[in-house]
Amino acid sequence: MAKRNEATRGRLSRDAIIVSAVSLADSEGLEAVTIRRLAQEHGVTPMAMYWHFTDKESLLDGLADHLIEAVRLPAPSDAPWDEQLRAILHAFLATIRPHPRLAGLAMRRILAAEAGLMIAERVLGLLHRAGFPAARAAEIGTFLICSMVTLANGEPAPGPPPSVEGREQMLRDKRARLDSLPPSRYPNVIAAAPALVVCRDEDDYFALNLDLLVQGVRGLRRG
Amino acid sequence: MAKRNEATRGRLSRDAIIVSAVSLADSEGLEAVTIRRLAQEHGVTPMAMYWHFTDKESLLDGLADHLIEAVRLPAPSDAPWDEQLRAILHAFLATIRPHPRLAGLAMRRILAAEAGLMIAERVLGLLHRAGFPAARAAEIGTFLICSMVTLANGEPAPGPPPSVEGREQMLRDKRARLDSLPPSRYPNVIAAAPALVVCRDEDDYFALNLDLLVQGVRGLRRG
DNA sequence: ACCTGAACACCGTTCAAGT
DNA sequence: ACCTGAACACCGTTCAAGT
Numbered sequence: 001m002a003k004r005n006e007a008t009r010g011r012l013s014r015d016a017i018i019v020s021a022v023s024l025a026d027s028e029g030l031e032a033v034t035i036r037r038l039a040q041e042h043g044v045t046p047m048a049m050y051w052h053f054t055d056k057e058s059l060l061d062g063l064a065d066h067l068i069e070a071v072r073l074p075a076p077s078d079a080p081w082d083e084q085l086r087a088i089l090h091a092f093l094a095t096i097r098p099h100p101r102l103a104g105l106a107m108r109r110i111l112a113a114e115a116g117l118m119i120a121e122r123v124l125g126l127l128h129r130a131g132f133p134a135a136r137a138a139e140i141g142t143f144l145i146c147s148m149v150t151l152a153n154g155e156p157a158p159g160p161p162p163s164v165e166g167r168e169q170m171l172r173d174k175r176a177r178l179d180s181l182p183p184s185r186y187p188n189v190i191a192a193a194p195a196l197v198v199c200r201d202e203d204d205y206f207a208l209n210l211d212l213l214v215q216g217v218r219g220l221r222r223g
Numbered sequence: 224m225a226k227r228n229e230a231t232r233g234r235l236s237r238d239a240i241i242v243s244a245v246s247l248a249d250s251e252g253l254e255a256v257t258i259r260r261l262a263q264e265h266g267v268t269p270m271a272m273y274w275h276f277t278d279k280e281s282l283l284d285g286l287a288d289h290l291i292e293a294v295r296l297p298a299p300s301d302a303p304w305d306e307q308l309r310a311i312l313h314a315f316l317a318t319i320r321p322h323p324r325l326a327g328l329a330m331r332r333i334l335a336a337e338a339g340l341m342i343a344e345r346v347l348g349l350l351h352r353a354g355f356p357a358a359r360a361a362e363i364g365t366f367l368i369c370s371m372v373t374l375a376n377g378e379p380a381p382g383p384p385p386s387v388e389g390r391e392q393m394l395r396d397k398r399a400r401l402d403s404l405p406p407s408r409y410p411n412v413i414a415a416a417p418a419l420v421v422c423r424d425e426d427d428y429f430a431l432n433l434d435l436l437v438q439g440v441r442g443l444r445r446g
Numbered sequence: 447a448c449c450t451g452a453a454c455a456c457c458g459t460t461c462a463a464g465t
Numbered sequence: 466a467c468c469t470g471a472a473c474a475c476c477g478t479t480c481a482a483g484t
Contacts, residue, residue: 219442
């Protein structure tokens with residue numbers, strides 16, 4: 001696509017590649033993020049990528065690191081542990097939300113990137129303060145972070161690239177299929193149909209289930 | 224691999240393909256599930272698959288349906304809503320747990336397969352009985368089902384095929400990396416290191432976080 | 447109804463070579 | 466240090482054809 005010229009010469013870098021990979025994933029999905037495709041966008045041979053990344057896995061690692069490093073962690077405070085926990089989870093979610101197709105990559109580098117370790121440390125510290133022994137805190141904390149990815153993933157169907165109009169058609173189809181169900185067998189599905197088909201772009205979905213999780217941790221403590 | 228003979232002749236069917244796809248995904252990961260690979264295992268041309276599936280997406284749909292249909296839903300009872308909810312989520316989790324590499328496919332067919340609709344209906348019904356309006360029940364229910372996939376996925380890193388010994392090496396490396404962290408910066412990570420690296424095959428992890436979720440729903444109801 | 451054969455446009459990656 | 470070129474073993478899929 002973009003041919004190389006003097007302006008861009010020698011400017012092929014890890015960062016430039018990762019930035020374009022992010023926007024490519026955002027627009028066309030993770031399966032469009034391809035060594036060859038990225039090379040083409042930078043006006044370069046596919047093999048040029050192997051100077052900057054040892055293989056595709058390390059490219060994906062780079063994407064994950066990039067995501068994780070963007071998290072703006074709130075400063076530790078005197079607030080109660082559950083409020084602080086919620087704030088940290090929210091900060092993480094807010095960062096990955098704009099990149100639902102990339103969110104799934106985050107977990108692979110949480111315990112590798114420094115920024116990820118800091119997140120883990122804070123979460124584990126708060127759970128420890130809440131009274132959970134270290135092993136328990138690890139299990140809960142892991143699940144909580146995974147859950148942010150789950151929330152960010154949003155659309156449950158990791159299917160083909162939803163083109164702008166193809167996507168709307170899909171939603172209409174989905175809605176029509178639910179509405180055509182026998183009401184005697186599926187009364188609750190039909191009642192919930194509108195909320196089941198709209199992708200939950202709504203902050204509502206995120207806030208509600210973030211609450212669910214934090215309340216869940218408090219509930220665990222009570223036994 | 225397996226050449227066709229009289230015993231298997233004409234026995235190439237949707238079901239046979241799906242069954243081998245499941246075991247292939249279990250042993251080598253979802254990325255090993257390939258039209259060509261499956262054809263080869265059945266001693267057949269890749270193009271033969273297109274008689275039984277319109278494309279690869281529909282093969283994956285078939286895998287998802289196969290998973291969902293295997294769920295043994297507990298019969299409705301007079302037990303409190305939260306106990307029943309927990310039982311349903313547990314039944315779903317128990318079915319997908321043996322197939323962590325396939326678990327992610329489940330969501331794409333929950334609202335399409337009959338068995339999936341039945342699960343949705345039951346979950347939504349219980350949430351309705353708990354007092355949540357339909358839209359809220361939809362958001363919570365969607366998240367709860369997604370969470371079972373998250374739990375089943377287990378290993379947060381959906382990386383390359385963890386060969387039997389390569390996997391153990393990876394765990395050792397991961398452990399070593401965590402243990403080499405500066406204790407002053409990451410005291411809680413280090414304290415939790417053992418629990419962070421072992422994959423949570425343990426029922427503990429599942430039961431704990433299932434409790435977290437159910438308690439969370441109860442917490443939401445209290446407001 | 448069920449399958450083959452050749453072909454096309456894609457992948458990731460290795461190896462040797464250029465500047 | 467950074468990139469090219471040719472080649473290899475893979476993908477999914479279409480189209481025409483066989484039985």
